[in-house]
Amino acid sequence: MQVEDIHEPDIPVTILTGFLGAGKTTLLNRILSENHNYKIAIIENEFGEENIDTDLIVRSNDEQIVTMSNGCVCCTIRGDLSRVLTDLRHKRDRGEIDFDYVVLETSGVANPGPVAQTFFMDDAVAPFFRLDGVVTVVDALNGGETLDREANARDQVGFADRILLSKCDLVSPEAADEIEARLRRMNARAPIRRVDMGACPVDEVLNITGFNMNDILDVDPSFFVDDHHHHHHNDDIRSFVYETGRAFDPAKLDRYIMSLTNVYGPDLLRYKGVLFMKGTDRRVVFQGVHMLAVSDLMAPWGDVKPSSRIVFIGRNLPEEAIRRGLSTCLADD
Structure with missing residues (x-):
């Protein structure tokens, strides 16, 4: 990355x-x-x-x-x-x-x-x-x-x-x-x-x-609101969003994203994140299709409190395992 x-x-x-x-x-x-x-x-x-x-x-x-x-x-x-x-x-x-x-x-x-x-x-x-x-x-x-x-x-x-x-x-x-x-x-x-x-x-x-x-x-x-008024289809394509206010360790996250795309790349359709990374005061954006991921430095956080949000869209992705994996990439406080 x-x-x-x-x-x-x-x-x-x-x-x-x-x-x-x-x-x-x-x-x-x-x-x-x-x-x-x-x-x-x-x-x-x-x-x-x-x-x-x-x-x-x-x-x-x-x-x-x-x-x-x-x-x-x-x-x-x-x-x-x-x-x-x-x-x-x-x-x-x-x-x-x-x-x-x-x-x-x-x-x-x-x-x-x-x-x-x-x-x-x-x-x-x-x-x-x-x-x-x-x-x-x-x-x-x-x-x-x-x-x-x-x-x-x-x-x-x-x-x-x-x-x-x-x-x-x-x-x-x-x-x-x-x-x-x-x-x-x-x-x-x-x-x-x-x-x-x-x-x-x-x-x-x-x-x-x-x-x-x-x-x-x-x-x-409304994506975050559990809607009980509609029948929930068991679609194999689903989205989930990972959010955190803690900074990511760049080296740990880089290794994890590489391993994630290597294993689940064919089932990772689209993903994008705006990231709070340790060691920089600027937003980092990354996005990808399957195994192809690119990233770039964007504007400084300025007065906005830094945080990370990543959306994953894919086929039968192990959501909880990915959430746990991302959490292991957070920097020590």
Whole structure:
């Protein structure tokens, strides 16, 4: 968990995910038809259940890339994601296409984890493309049943930086409240928005800074309230938050996080912490996906009383064992 000076690539990317029928394509058509200030390249997985609205296409001079009526471009993945992104970048550098943002729609049945890791691990991608966030669309009408049945749908919720809840008009307010509470238990750090996909504001999807290194760690206060009014599903994806007012010993915590990710990395979907560390008067922020963890020094604590808060989102994680392990990393008073 070494503190690094991280170069900021110039092309932000949003991963748009959600299970079949949740409303991703409706949202993409909204983005492609709206007059906004972005020149967006949309990478659409060809296994999607619907296609981009062909009425929005103004020309097609390439098997993979088409230009949309508002200046956006759209391409279909027929191969490795790294190659597709590199091809787009080279076409932009040559002046053949123009874009300043990428939206990547995953297949409805896909786990977004490997896609997200591409932006950190692939040397052809990481220096040029910055992962802005993972946006997951959940269907309020059928989402509960889908979450019960499909492990990848639960992974999509766990990886999310923002969750868009669709089709709320087709269910009762009580049913919408219930699935929202379930989603919050699964992912305590992702804001949940109830939206009409066909009228969703673009700023709910783009530039949400889900992967930025900052000292903002918002966890909905209602997450800490045990809600007895809703049925508690036995989801394998759950969140928990560790908090302490004592300082961490940097060496002990570094060793523990390394061992934790080595053992539970495949099941650690997302984690982020704002840390009070012995030996510095500045906040330390760390976050990770699976085994990949990065950290950085942020602003001084100033007049704020130092404390640590870490949120973990993962599959069948041993919560109490992790809490005990973190407590062994606290510095001696």
